[in-house]
Amino acid sequence: xNDEVFLNERIQVLCSFGSGLxxxxxxxxxRASGREIDVTEIGLRHPTVNGRRMVHVFDVTDGxxxxxxxxDSERLTWxxxxxxxxx
Amino acid sequence: xxxEPPRVARLEPEVGINRAIPTVMHIDLNSCFATVExxxxxxxxxxxxAVINRRTEHTMIITASYEAKAMGVxxxxxxxxxxxxxxxxxxxxxxxPKYRYVYHKLLGIMNDYSAHxxxxxxxxxxxxxxxxxxxxxxxxxxxxxxxxxxxxRDEVGSAMRCNVGISTNRFLAKTAAGLHKPDGLDVxxxxxxxxxxxxxxxxxxTGIAHRNRQRLEQVGIYTPLEFLDADEETLRRVVxxxxxxxxxxxxxxxxxxxxRDFPLRTAGxxxxxxxxxxKPEDVLKRLHHLAEAVGRKVRSQGxxxxxxxxxxxxxxxAGRGWNGAYWHARQMASVPFSSDxxxxxIAKQLMERAPYPLKEIGVTCYELTPxxxxxxxxxxxxxxxxxxVVSAMDAINDTWGERTIHSADTLxxxxxxxxxxxxxxxxx
Numbered sequence: 001x002n003d004e005v006f007l008n009e010r011i012q013v014l015c016s017f018g019s020g021l022x023x024x025x026x027x028x029x030x031r032a033s034g035r036e037i038d039v040t041e042i043g044l045r046h047p048t049v050n051g052r053r054m055v056h057v058f059d060v061t062d063g064x065x066x067x068x069x070x071x072d073s074e075r076l077t078w079x080x081x082x083x084x085x086x087x
Numbered sequence: 088x089x090x091e092p093p094r095v096a097r098l099e100p101e102v103g104i105n106r107a108i109p110t111v112m113h114i115d116l117n118s119c120f121a122t123v124e125x126x127x128x129x130x131x132x133x134x135x136x137a138v139i140n141r142r143t144e145h146t147m148i149i150t151a152s153y154e155a156k157a158m159g160v161x162x163x164x165x166x167x168x169x170x171x172x173x174x175x176x177x178x179x180x181x182x183x184p185k186y187r188y189v190y191h192k193l194l195g196i197m198n199d200y201s202a203h204x205x206x207x208x209x210x211x212x213x214x215x216x217x218x219x220x221x222x223x224x225x226x227x228x229x230x231x232x233x234x235x236x237x238x239x240r241d242e243v244g245s246a247m248r249c250n251v252g253i254s255t256n257r258f259l260a261k262t263a264a265g266l267h268k269p270d271g272l273d274v275x276x277x278x279x280x281x282x283x284x285x286x287x288x289x290x291x292x293t294g295i296a297h298r299n300r301q302r303l304e305q306v307g308i309y310t311p312l313e314f315l316d317a318d319e320e321t322l323r324r325v326v327x328x329x330x331x332x333x334x335x336x337x338x339x340x341x342x343x344x345x346x347r348d349f350p351l352r353t354a355g356x357x358x359x360x361x362x363x364x365x366k367p368e369d370v371l372k373r374l375h376h377l378a379e380a381v382g383r384k385v386r387s388q389g390x391x392x393x394x395x396x397x398x399x400x401x402x403x404x405a406g407r408g409w410n411g412a413y414w415h416a417r418q419m420a421s422v423p424f425s426s427d428x429x430x431x432x433i434a435k436q437l438m439e440r441a442p443y444p445l446k447e448i449g450v451t452c453y454e455l456t457p458x459x460x461x462x463x464x465x466x467x468x469x470x471x472x473x474x475x476v477v478s479a480m481d482a483i484n485d486t487w488g489e490r491t492i493h494s495a496d497t498l499x500x501x502x503x504x505x506x507x508x509x510x511x512x513x514x515x
Contacts, residue, residue, distance in 0.1 A: 002142065002178050021242055044127040044244055046188035051488035057184070059127035066128040084128065 105341030355451030393454035
């Protein structure tokens, strides 16, 4: 079984910035439908590049589903690009 | 008066077991890609997970989590077959940037302990503390092993696990790393070497697969202990029929014979075609895509090639079933080259002789060397022009992303996208 749905949905994200290994922590995000999701755990944060544009990928969960959030560091935009919720 | 008997040259005594303090540490990420996926997606932890390269049930599994392995899922098994063994199997398409990130994190941690770090592949590496005793002065190497395991959990994620093996050479360190999976830490010394070998089969030894096992069995060597007890001459003259026998003799006794770096001699890519009986023009589009990918690899290392080889597996009957007959052809060029177009022109020409219908195709550039700009070429202007065009294309792709600019012929072939380089870490 594969439960992933690929998306390209612009979202609004509430983050906290601190110190340590993961200085940027997305806490909550609002989907295009208006639904708000609280992040309970960040699984992995990794950078990737699109040409010379740095995109930070956050694999997160709210305990019910897994989500992939991508922060484009040049355009300062957040997108929800993947969702897995049928496990 | 009797004179002293003349001194005769003596053969060196046989190499005994290395009794030095173990200073080689092998670190191996457990089921690397599946573990990274479980780290990224907490809800996958504790579940059977398989990582594949293409989203189809006919593709083969490249990594399985320990939960999946416990249910009989093996690497190389088709997803369709694995699901029969493990109906709850979650399969995910590989995500190379994620694995590259973990690779660089692990490399960074290892580099904190020694300047003598060699990554053997995307998921394993070796630290040689032998030349950097200062770095471990006053510290137990086993403590360092535990610390690295903890740092991996702290700096990448709590689900990350790795095996650590410590011994006097790379071979035994890797053997030690495989003793207690997952998350083990073992040391092989001269004191426990025989005990460790007593619990292993010949094919458990890295480098001993089916053919070498048969060679050993032909002279009555059926276990690692018997292998260890075999004399050097038997291994060199009878079993391996080369200096490989001498190397094995030393390797098994903990002496270092694998501390070598090999220069890059070839660069290639291959692709399993997505449908049976694909038309030659469609095969050529994919071949062109591969040629472009290989060109990028060659140029990324600052090298030029002298030859191109293409290979294919066909659906021809291979004698023992429809496994696919292997075919290849190669050609050397008079002038070194590295442009995508030059590679493709040769590959295309060679491919005309391929035995269709095809199952898999591949392109490899060989005789890679640094460019020799001192030599004047008859077609120097033409080469300079080609090099300028290729450099401009590479600069655009570096700036705006891979395949921002590519040949029109390869439009619609994004399924041939680059996957994980398993063997070499040069492109990570």
